[in-house]
Each structure stands twice: as structure tokens, then as C-alpha cells.
Amino acid sequence: MIDIMGIKALTFDVFGTVVDWRGSVIHEGKRLGSGLLVDVDWPAFADAWRQGYEPAMARVRTGELPWTKIDDLHRMILDRLLLEYGIEGLDEERKDYLNRVWHRLAPWPDAIDGLNRIRDRYVIAALSNGNVSLLTNMAKHAGLPWDCILSAELAKKYKPDREVYQTAVELLGFPSDQVMMVAAHKHDLDGAKMAGMRTAYVPRSLEFGTRHVVDVEPDDRYDMFAYDFNDLASKLGT
Amino acid sequence: MIDIMGIKALTFDVFGTVVDWRGSVIHEGKRLGSGLLVDVDWPAFADAWRQGYEPAMARVRTGELPWTKIDDLHRMILDRLLLEYGIEGLDEERKDYLNRVWHRLAPWPDAIDGLNRIRDRYVIAALSNGNVSLLTNMAKHAGLPWDCILSAELAKKYKPDREVYQTAVELLGFPSDQVMMVAAHKHDLDGAKMAGMRTAYVPRSLEFGTRHVVDVEPDDRYDMFAYDFNDLASKLGT
Numbered sequence: 001m002i003d004i005m006g007i008k009a010l011t012f013d014v015f016g017t018v019v020d021w022r023g024s025v026i027h028e029g030k031r032l033g034s035g036l037l038v039d040v041d042w043p044a045f046a047d048a049w050r051q052g053y054e055p056a057m058a059r060v061r062t063g064e065l066p067w068t069k070i071d072d073l074h075r076m077i078l079d080r081l082l083l084e085y086g087i088e089g090l091d092e093e094r095k096d097y098l099n100r101v102w103h104r105l106a107p108w109p110d111a112i113d114g115l116n117r118i119r120d121r122y123v124i125a126a127l128s129n130g131n132v133s134l135l136t137n138m139a140k141h142a143g144l145p146w147d148c149i150l151s152a153e154l155a156k157k158y159k160p161d162r163e164v165y166q167t168a169v170e171l172l173g174f175p176s177d178q179v180m181m182v183a184a185h186k187h188d189l190d191g192a193k194m195a196g197m198r199t200a201y202v203p204r205s206l207e208f209g210t211r212h213v214v215d216v217e218p219d220d221r222y223d224m225f226a227y228d229f230n231d232l233a234s235k236l237g238t
Numbered sequence: 239m240i241d242i243m244g245i246k247a248l249t250f251d252v253f254g255t256v257v258d259w260r261g262s263v264i265h266e267g268k269r270l271g272s273g274l275l276v277d278v279d280w281p282a283f284a285d286a287w288r289q290g291y292e293p294a295m296a297r298v299r300t301g302e303l304p305w306t307k308i309d310d311l312h313r314m315i316l317d318r319l320l321l322e323y324g325i326e327g328l329d330e331e332r333k334d335y336l337n338r339v340w341h342r343l344a345p346w347p348d349a350i351d352g353l354n355r356i357r358d359r360y361v362i363a364a365l366s367n368g369n370v371s372l373l374t375n376m377a378k379h380a381g382l383p384w385d386c387i388l389s390a391e392l393a394k395k396y397k398p399d400r401e402v403y404q405t406a407v408e409l410l411g412f413p414s415d416q417v418m419m420v421a422a423h424k425h426d427l428d429g430a431k432m433a434g435m436r437t438a439y440v441p442r443s444l445e446f447g448t449r450h451v452v453d454v455e456p457d458d459r460y461d462m463f464a465y466d467f468n469d470l471a472s473k474l475g476t
Contacts, residue, residue: 071411123374123375123378125374131409131411132386132409132410132411133409133410133411133412134411135386136361136363136385136386136410137361139385139386140361140385147374147377147378148370148373148374148377148386148387149386149387153409154392171369171370171371171391172370172371172374173309173369173370173371173372174371
């Protein structure tokens, strides 16, 4: 068993791990939809928006695009989807507002309680591919109690590139093995592990909706496994 | 008069503006002092420590030293002062603890109330020459309610170098004239102004102790003047 007393800080993936991006995008889409001329399949729209995200980041990671923050990648994908879905008549202000739905994502029901418990004993930080302003607005909107907000933007690289984890660890001021990455995604944890961090796997079975089956089994590759953030708080002794 | 509705975010200098570094260092010094063999003039010690800070940063700003974070600059100055003051017998752990007094500085009495009021309507961020981990620990220790923590460390330059303000504004995601720098020090506000930011001057008459006279007059160079953070909150319409 891991010596939990060695851990000083935890960094958290955000999209999918802390907040329910899919439910939030669908919810806002439906509200927007009543004023549109077309009938939009918002679950499919949300999935398509998210599916555009990895390829867009890949273009930055390979150098095809210069450093581009997530707000701008989200907007590139959104502009394409508005055409594909035949959504017309949104002025710039409304497009920008819709694009910022990612600043207004709702936390999973256990997230804030768990974070508050963990925060009592450890430093807790966001460590997301989302840009700093997105994460700041989201924390303010949702009441996420981060001690500090770290982001891929600070390294101008995207997870799982090693520099993102290294930059975060350096800014937190602890040795890498005293910082634990928490994520619902194995590729993120694998990146953190490569950078010498501890890892906690908290799968989120509903991230992609009820029809998408997520592997929620514990995995020996990681130092800790938890069912949700309250379980994680308990396993961290808080 | 400034149109306060145009402001979206405020960045705050921390040492001296939000927290009373001098009183805090003296307080911890006196507690430490009872276990020492020598009698230390802690107010003078605190002043000397702080006086070493600008020249140490200047060595980084001119390129004489590579990027070095404040924790390490504080330690360089501390090691010299321990010799000068004849303070012996501190092991590495105690020296490190003393050096981290800068992580444990106490806020001015009005700071937290004022910040909480301002935070209701604006994004509030630290923007200090202190490193991210120092500011994170300080916020946790003192209960400072930052929406996010920004630092000179993110630009690897020290205020008043323009890059520090530019980096902060970029990370906050607002045009520079929608972000207001709040400081008790004119050179900091002048730097922010050069970077296109709005400025609020909040002098702290007791920063250097009761025997040191601070100019606390309003100054037309800046967009706003406040007596303390509650006054600032009121002037910001919160």
C-alpha cells in the first residue's frame, strides 16, 4: 500500500474527472435550441465537439499549429459543427457565449465535497488542458475550491506531454513523487507516471453517457483507485 | 472618473499590499529567538531581509543570475543575515522553516473582507514576485480567497518587468485595460500602467513600521485610490 503520508499535493484532471462536460453541454444546448430554426441532437453535438478536441490538440502537439489555447480550439471545432448541424443565425456574441459553455461545466455530485475534504490536509490544484481563464471561471462558477490553478497553458504543451506535469510539479515546489495526479483517463495518468508523479485512478462511468461503456476496473499500474472523490478523500486519510 | 464597469479582473501585489510581511517576520523571529544564544533585533532583521530582496531580484533582472525564485533569493539573503547576526545552531530543517516564514505572512486586517467583497463581482488574482508555491501556501494559511494565483514565476521575470504583467493579462483572458493592478507601491503600478493595465493605489502606512513615514497621498497617475481594501471594494461598487 502506498504511504499516503508522503503525498503533499494532488493535481486533478478536470474535464470528465471533476466536471460532467457532456451533461453540461447538452443542458445548455437544449436551452439554446428552443430559439433555433433547426432541431439539434445535442447529445451527438456534445460528443462531436469533444471528439474534435483530441485531434485539435494533436495538431498543436505535433507542431502543425503553434500554441493555441483550448478556448480557441473549442471555437475552431464549434464553427465547423455549426455548419455541419445547419445552425444559423447566431451572432458573434452568442457564438462566443456558447463556446464558453466549457467555462460553466457542472461538477460531478461528489466532486466538491471530496475536494473540500482533501483540501484540509493537502494542497489541491487543477491540472487541465483547459486554459487558465477557463479553469478560473469554471472554479468561480461551480465553487471548486482549488488552492491554485495549473494548466497545460503554463507549459504551452498539452497533456500527456511530459512538460505539463514537470511544470506543475516545479510550480508546486514538491518532489514529483510527493504529488499525485488524479484522473479518470489512463493516458493522463500514464503521462504523470512517466514524469515521476504518483497516480490515482477515479473512473467516471457516465462521462460519455449511459450508452457508452467505460472500463471502471481498478488498474495495478496506478498507486490508488477510488470510486469517486469522497472515496478518494477517505483513502487519503481525510 | 474611471468606468468601473469596464473592469473584469483585478490583480494584487501581495507583500506589503495584502500581507504585513514585517510584522509577521518579527513575530516569528521573536518566537524563534527565545531558543537562541544571541539577542536579535528582529525589527532590524526583518528590515534587512526585505532590503536584500530588491538587489537580489535586480541580479536576476539584469541577467547576472539565471531565473531564481523568491524562496531561493530569500534563502541566500537569510544565510548572509544569520552570519551577520551571529545566529548559530539552526539545523537545515529549522533554517528552511524560518525561510518559509514568507509562506505564512498574515494579512492586513481589512484584506480578507475586502477581497471577498471584490470577488463577488470580479475575478481576483494574486500577482506577486513570490513564487507560485509560496503564494499557494500563504493563501491556504491565511485564507486569502484568490480565484487564481499568478506570479512573476510564470513569466520567469520580476515585476516591474513588462512581461510579468503581460503574462498575467494573457492568462486571465481579458484585454489589458479590463484588468486593474492593485498595489501599495508606485513602481509596481507604473509597470502595470506601461503594460496597459488599469491601476489602483492602496498605500499601506505601516508596511515599514511606525517609524518609517510612507507617502499615503492619492496620486493622479493612477485610476483609483483607496485607503484600504474595504474602501477599494466600495469604490469598485461591491
